[in-house]
Amino acid sequence: MTANLLKTYQIQISGRVQGVGFRPFIFNLAVRFYLKGFVSNDEKGVVVFIQGEDKGQIEEFIGQIDLLKPRSSEVHSLTVSEIPTEEIFEKFFIKPTPENLSVDIPLTPDLAVCPDCEKEIFDKNNRRYFYPFTTCTQCGPRYALTEKFPFERENTSLSRFKMCPDCLQEYQTPPDARFHSQTNTCPECGITMKLTDSGGEILSEANQEIFALLAEELLQGKIVAVKNTSGYLLLCDATNAEAVRELRRRKNRPTKPFAVMFPTLEQMSEHLQVEDFHIREFLSPEAPVNIIKIKNSKDLAVTEISPDMDTIGAMFPYSGMLKLIAHTFAKPLIATSANVHGSPICSTEKEAITALRNIADLYLHHTLEIIHPQDDSVIKFSEKYHQKIILRRARGYAPNLFFSDELDKKNPDGKKILCLGADLKNTFTAVPNDHCYISEYIGDLAHYGVYLRCEETIRSYQKIFSFIPEIIVSDRHPLYESSTLIQQLAVENSLVKEYKIQHHEAHFAAILGEHRLWDGSEPVLGVIWDGIGYASEKEIRGGEFFIHQDKSISHIAQLEGFTWILGDKMSRMPKISALSLSENDEYLKPFFSDNEWKIYTRLIARKAIKTSSMGRVFDAVSFILGYKHPNYFEGEAALQLERLALRAYKEPDIKFTDYLHGVDFNKEIPVKKLIKTILAESQTQPAETVALNFHYTLIKTIEKIANRAKIRSIAFSGGVFQNSVLVDLAHQLLKPDFKLYFHEKLSPNDENISFGQLNYYLNIKTT
Ligand SMILES: [Zn+2]
Ligand SMILES: [Zn+2]
Structure with a gap:
């Protein structure tokens, strides 16, 4: 040469x-x-x-x-x-990675086990037979193990394990699938497991025996805490009603549905209405939980799994650990994050045996340290138009980078930015370099454990990227826990600058950012509907309309204000929303004690704090149409209303009625009038029909506002848009005339607030 x-x-x-x-x-x-x-x-x-x-x-x-x-x-x-x-x-x-690189690259999320590795763990003649931590360059945990970057073994928690000669041979020999596989281990040199009873007594440490014993115990109705590669999960037999009831009792979780893990897609299809698009998701490296309609409950304890629902959150085993358990048990299993109500998912043996001592009968622990524990991601598809809706963005999706190519021009000085999101469904968004990282779903910061997990995760990002934020952006709510976080972080850099952004403007900024609409000249209507967002001491928002044009956002309409009483209790008790929105309608009297009626009606008449919360309107309508319980979990009443509307929406030849037809309104949508009409209609019409017409009326209202403002593009954000009937009706009724933007990579709920805060800061800035 x-x-x-x-x-x-x-x-x-x-x-x-x-x-x-x-x-x-x-x-x-x-x-x-x-x-x-x-x-x-x-x-x-x-x-x-x-x-x-x-x-x-x-x-x-x-x-x-x-x-x-x-x-x-x-x-x-x-x-x-x-x-x-x-x-x-x-x-x-x-060539080995040079030391002390200042990295400017995405973090890789955890990847589901690949088909080749799966084959090996079920192959009797393979040395990795029944070894749950079998991975290759194409699969396995990544973010969960990342301590530093770049992704080299010594920068992960696997550095505690030294490769045996066989593993090293694979690591060094091309074209082996494990050539340069940083997560390479085997039963010889790798992670070990132990199955213990609730007192810590070891029942087995032998891989094959562990799974056989585990299956036996599950068959007996036992509840098992299993350390997966992203954190502990609680498992029990999904066909054993008594076991599922017991899990509900011990977890103090009355109605919130559990996810069910099916050993095969065939078994899943026997029970659920599984479509091709679901299968694509299950076989993807992200492998999220999919909410799917029940086809035939067969032996599943559906009443206990998802009370009063027609759907189940279906999980397909995505890790070697879950594959082995599902395969050995061979029947559907409840698989739910192992935590105490509201706390973060457990990830260490110590945490698990403390937090789960009154929940788990058995534990399967292992020796791999999880640096970034995560919950499973959850998605659903709308019924008619199959719009994908992310309900929780965590394992598999997070923390992928986003919109990094735009950061260069939007953040020309390379400012290091941290956006703290909302308190409920908290995430944070960090810009430590040329990229933007949106954290996984962290949870409700009002729980001290979640607050600590949030702080810990922020610290971990600071360590990975060696960054100290110069700009901190947060919600305007004065009582948000994130304010406390700011104070702590600000101590480390006294020059830090703080910005506060209104909740719904952040939502709008998030959907504009996700679809890169900031730089377009076309005006965009933002329909931002959710439960609660602080606006001022006297106003809680939640049903807002904005227009964006030329990097300026203006608030153009909202729901007519109704009285907010009793603080958080109003979010928990749909009947209070019904009372407030109907302005103390006598029809509701039987649902209140005399004392409640006296106090609540008086408080409502006083009109001290006003709200435009669309979430509460859904609560009220759901209550009027038959949902008479408290919200045991956030959005429960709204979910039941969606289910009701869906029944009518499936009928052929639907005749919709706009309950606000001919009603004149300007900047305030007359929701009190809407509630009065619904109260009257509910006396003569089937609840399903009224529920559907309520959804229809909302979409027609959006159409009226868009037409009046002469706007052809509509963007949707806020938790209300997790409702698939609303999403489908928007597609059906607005699509021909309008360009519609829904969240696709982020959840419509408060998880997107941190990304919205970043977008607002970069495009508009505030003081
Ligand atoms: Zn693999
Ligand atoms: Zn080995």
């Missing part, structure tokens, strides 16, 4: 390219093309230097990168430049 014919190219690849098998992939590809050079991680992602004499061959090599890249990778940019040949390479090799 002569140097003058030799060409050297540098290829810079950025995106999700670390921890997904990118370097071994490049290595194998280069070897196939007889190219020399090396591949390495750098601060921007992956860098490749290749040498060859045949330019065509090099071009073909580059073309194949995007075509054949690993399944969990995402290439955001790939640039090629020819550079002078200063050194002649003898072979192609993987």
